[in-house]
Amino acid sequence: MNHFELFDIKPDYALDLADLQQRYRKLQQAMHPDRFANASSRDKLLAVQRTSQLNDAYHTLREPLSRAEYMLTLRGVDMQHEQKTLQDPEFLMAQMEWRERVEELSPGDFAAIDTAFRDLEGETKLLQDKLEQQLAADANEEAADTIRKLKFMHKLGRELEALEDQ
Structure with a gap:
């Protein structure tokens, strides 16, 4: 059973996160290992495994980037442990400019x-919109490239947060 089936929701990039959370809580209550305290050892172990699967599924679907990667995995495009680099010269130039x-920013x-954050958020939003369209159109390879770009943008965001924390 895949993550979308577990939550009984349509496999779609655009999810209602409030609905996902509500479904998660209901399933969590039903599957919680404490409900199986008087059950056999086998049933207790199964409850722990189901709860672990539920938690993993929820965390995967809750985050747009991991949800998109998971959708591609379901479609046969596995991006985990990949070493593929982007071949988009325009984006590579933009990466250098962002770097x-x-x-040049001072802590x-x-x-x-703040201006850099706003600019980054704007560019990230454009990429997320593009990703949503690509996933809807089953343009899997293009979506994979957009995910790679978004990973770079998220990394930049973490670097800006670290700079701000200094």
Whole structure:
């Protein structure tokens, strides 16, 4: 049973996260190992395994990037442990420009960091919209490339957060 089937929801990139959370809580209550305290050892072990699967499924589907990767995995495109690099010269140039921009930021310059965050969020939103369209159109290889781009953007976001924390 895949993650979408577990939650009885349509495999779609655009999920209602409140609905997902509600389904998760209901399933969590039904599957919780404490409900099997008086059961056999086998049933207790199964309850622990089901709860673990439920938690993994929820965390995967809750995050857009991991949800998209999971959808591609279901379609036969496995991106885990891959070493493939992007072949998009335009995006590679943009990466270099972002790297330079982040390197030039000073830890105390909150206005510049905030501007960089807003710019990054805007570009990330465009990529997420593009990814949603690609997944809906079953353009799997294009979606995989967009996921690679989004991973870079998320990494940049973490670097900006670290800079802000300094």
